[in-house]
Structure formats: structure tokens, C-alpha cells
Amino acid sequence: MTARPDRLLAELEAPRALRRFGSGWYAGLFAFLLGIAGLGLVLSLRFPALLSTPELAPVYRSGLLRPAIQAMILASWALAVVSLLLGRYRLLGTSALGLALCASLIGTGAPDSSAAGPRGLFFGVDFFILNMALSGLIFAPLERLWPHIREQRLFRGEWQVDLVYFLLSSMLVQVVAFITFGPSRLLLAHSEALAGVRAAIGSLPLVVQVLAIMLLTDLIQYWLHRAFHRLPFLWRFHAVHHSARAMDWLAGSRLHFLEIAVVRGLTTVPMFTLGFAPEAVQIYVAIVYLHSALIHANIGAERDWWGHWIATPRYHHWHHAADAEAVDRNFAIHFPLLDKLFGTFHLPPGRWPSHYGVADPVPVGWWPQFLYPLRRMGRR
Helix, strand or coil: CCCHHHHHHHHHCCCHHHCCCCCCHHHHHHHHHHHHHHHHHHHHHHCHHHHCCHHHHHHHHCCCHHHHHHHHHHHHHHHHHHHHHHCCCHHHHHHHHHHHHHHHHHCCCCCCHHHCCCCCCCCCHHHHHHHHHHHHHHHHHHHHHCECCCCCCCCCCCHHHHHHHHHHHHHCHHHHHHHHCHHHHHHHCCCHHHHHHHHHHHCCCHHHHHHHHHHHHHHHHHHHHHHHHHCHHHHHHHHHHHCCCCCCCCHHHCCCHHHHHHHHHHHHHHHHHCCCCHHHHHHHHHHHHHHHHHHHCCECCCCCCHHHCCCCHHHHHHHHECCHHHCCCCCCCCCCHHHHHHCCCCCCCCCCCCCECCCCCCCCCHHHHHHHHHHHHHHC
């Protein structure tokens, strides 16, 4: 007998012809997603010191979150019943009912996470859910309306792997932030001579500060990106990111943890040592999150000239291409002008890559991919 997780995955990954409207698939899918979101947020309310993110305290204090969670749970119940009545996707509907039941039993009458005491180690379950919901609500519909590869499914190959990356990067936001801000903290403690520069930069208009951050970080990331491609030691880590053979908004989250530590640790230095306003940094972080998902997305609606001025899906897809003409091209994260200046720009008019991935034998799964570059170093 087939294991239940495999059967649930089979229902989620049902062919398009079998998940037409009225089959119960859409009702079961949204019931399942709402059930997961409701349960995760209820647990964040119940155990705020362990599972909630301190930066989201204003959301909890607003008084809107608890009614929203209750609405999620009720919607999950209703859609699960609809899915079961339609009959084809019973395990999907039953799983959604189980999630909604667990969330209901735990309840939303839990401690207020905004009043949680001193924090130790925490896992950002609420940040993961809100981040996933925002990104999914923006990019999943865009990929359905204007796809580059029309036949690519929502649950394409290896989506589970990329979801794990997305989950871990969101839930371990505290660990990532600690590693990321290490170099900046060190420089801040020994850079009193930059006080005048910080005052001048901090007085600039907010829009100018955001653009300056984007230019500075892009210049640093450009050369780091080239180094990760050119140096064999670094490429072993970056090959994990390029191992994705299908591109969509979730594929951008496939990054080795050590690469995240190096790249973010160095690119945050100008943001936190040159005196940029906190509001400018926060706006830039929001832009990076959304732009990273966009340039990896399976979206084909763009003009040829767009990719000459700003990184677009087609521009960045050529960076991920397995085509020989695209090797070591398009390293910029925001502004393709850097590739034009340094001779690495490639955007043939009207054409997309024929396929993606790397020749390296990168294994499948988060843990094997985490160990992959480390094992290669050990063998050498």
C-alpha cells in the first residue's frame, strides 16, 4: 500500500487535466495551505518566545492578527468540506481538515507574543508563513497569467527541496541575521573616523539613500558572484543554487547556508557602516526579497529593453542557463550596467535559455546539498 505522504504529494502534483475547476483540487489545495498557515500562526501565539519573530510585534499589537487567523481556520474548514464533497482528492481534503482541527483545538486565545520577555533562540514560524503568503500571492498568479514556460506546473520537479530552503531561511532568520551583521558590527566598533560621512549620507533624501544602497551592494555582489563562479572552492557552494533545473519564484531560495553567510555578511557592510537611515535599509531589504523572487520567476511578459536597465526574469534566467553561450554571464543582481561595464552581459533579443542546471553531480535534497561542497573538500 502506498504511504500516505506519497499519496498526498501525488494529489498535490496531479496533472493539469485532472485538477480542473470543479474537481475539488483547488478547494483542497487552498484548504491545505490555509490549514498550515492557521496552525503555524496559532503555535506562534501559543509559544511566542520560541516561535514568533520580535520584529513582527507591531502586527500582533494591531489586534488584527487573531481575527485573521480565525478566518483562515474557518476558511480551511469550509474549503476542505467542499473538496471532500467533490470527491476526487480525499486525502488533500482530509489533511486540511486535520490541520484546521488542530489549530482550532489549540485556539487563538494564547499569550501575546508582543509581550514576550527577554529572547533567547527563536524560530520565525510566523515570519515564514507571512513571507510565503506574500510571495506566493504575488508571484504564483503572475506565473499562471504570463508564464514563460506555459506547461510548467505549480508543483514542478524538486519544489519540495526549494520549499525546505525557503522554510529554513525564514525560520532561522535570527541565526542568519547574527552571522550577516558580524562584519558590520566589527567595523562600526572601529570606524569613528567615518562620523562625518555618516552624517552626510544620513541627511540625503530617502529615495537617494535607497538607490545608493542598491548600487553599492550590487557592486559588491557582482564581484562576489564572479568569484563564486571562478574559484573552484566557492563554486562548490554556488553550484547548489544553480542545480535547479526549473525556474520559478521559489527557486531563488535554493542557496547554501555558507554562501548566504558570506554574501550577506559582506554586502551589508556599506548599509550599516556608512550612515544610511534605518528606513532606507528596511526598504532595501523588502526590495531584495521581492526582486529576488521576481528574477527567478517563470514570468515571460517583458520587453527586450527592460533587461538592459534592470535585472528581469529573462536577464537572470540566462545566468542560470546550461547553454554554452551563457556560461559566466549576467552576474549583477539589480543593474545589468555592471555586466556591460565588465564584459559579462548576455541578453540575445527575444530568446530564452533552452534548459537550466549544472553539469556537476549535485545531489537532491537539502541535507545532501548542504554536505555536498564539504564532502568534496574532504575528498580533495
